[in-house]
Amino acid sequence: MSVVDALHNRNSHSKLIEPGPDRTQLEAIITAGLRAPDHGRLRPWQFIGVEKERRAALGKTFEQALLLTHPDASAAERDKARAAPLRAPLIVAGLVRPVEHPKVPRVEQVAAVACALFAMSLASESLGFGTMWRTGRYAQDASVIGDLGGRPGDEVVGFLYIGTRQGDTKPLPEVQIETYFNYY
Numbered sequence: 179m180s181v182v183d184a185l186h187n188r189n190s191h192s193k194l195i196e197p198g199p200d201r202t203q204l205e206a207i208i209t210a211g212l213r214a215p216d217h218g219r220l221r222p223w224q225f226i227g228v229e230k231e232r233r234a235a236l237g238k239t240f241e242q243a244l245l246l247t248h249p250d251a252s253a254a255e256r257d258k259a260r261a262a263p264l265r266a267p268l269i270v271a272g273l274v275r276p277v278e279h280p281k282v283p284r285v286e287q288v289a290a291v292a293c294a295l296f297a298m299s300l301a302s303e304s305l306g307f308g309t310m311w312r313t314g315r316y317a318q319d320a321s322v323i324g325d326l327g328g329r330p331g332d333e334v335v336g337f338l339y340i341g342t343r344q345g346d347t348k349p350l351p352e353v354q355i356e357t358y359f360n361y362y
């Protein structure tokens with residue numbers, strides 16, 4: 179499939195099961211991300227892979243983060259927090275680690291991380307996997323960022339869930355070029 183066809187047909191998939199990418203495939207996926215456009219080649223990013231039993235460990239961190247802000251969270255809410263990282267065999271957390279630069283504002287550095295995550299998503303799809311970009315409350319939680327190895331100032335741009343698609347794919351929405359694109 180050409181890159182254009184891949185872009186036209188990409189679709190997120192929320193139900194992701196084993197198998198996830200093997201080591202070689204993961205390296206190809208991460209390499210695709212690390213070739214993302216990046217003003218000044220500042221490399222303002224860190225990517226953390228979470229797989230196997232480490233997903234349960236991250237789930238416990240999510241639960242602890244929930245309890246910090248909602249000490250009276252119900253058992254169902256706690257279960258949901260713990261189970262969240264189990265929704266795919268592999269999660270790649272993409273963090274922006276902003277670099278002070280006179281010509282490259284933070285927004286451009288976040289954009290570079292987003293480009294990298296999107297490239298990882300497309301690379302995953304081209305290897306036959308499904309992906310889903312998620313954020314949610316835990317993406318903004320300092321304790322979660324710290325647990326992932328983030329430093330103060332780092333932020334999660336996305337959790338990219340990667341795995342084998344289960345079930346039917348969603349229909350592709352119609353693209354309305356004229357609504358969002360015009361000539362100057």
Ligand SMILES: Cc1cc2nc3c(=O)[nH]c(=O)nc-3n(C[C@H](O)[C@H](O)[C@H](O)COP(=O)(O)O)c2cc1C
Pocket residue numbers: 188189190191310311312313314335336348
């Ligand atoms: C920065 C960012 C954060 C997102 N966070 C979530 C999220 O937390 N939960 C969710 O269901 N979808 C989230 N999405 C959207 C999905 O990944 C997906 O794009 C959306 O469901 C539309 O499906 P499609 O990609 O197949 O068109 C996020 C997308 C982006 C770019």
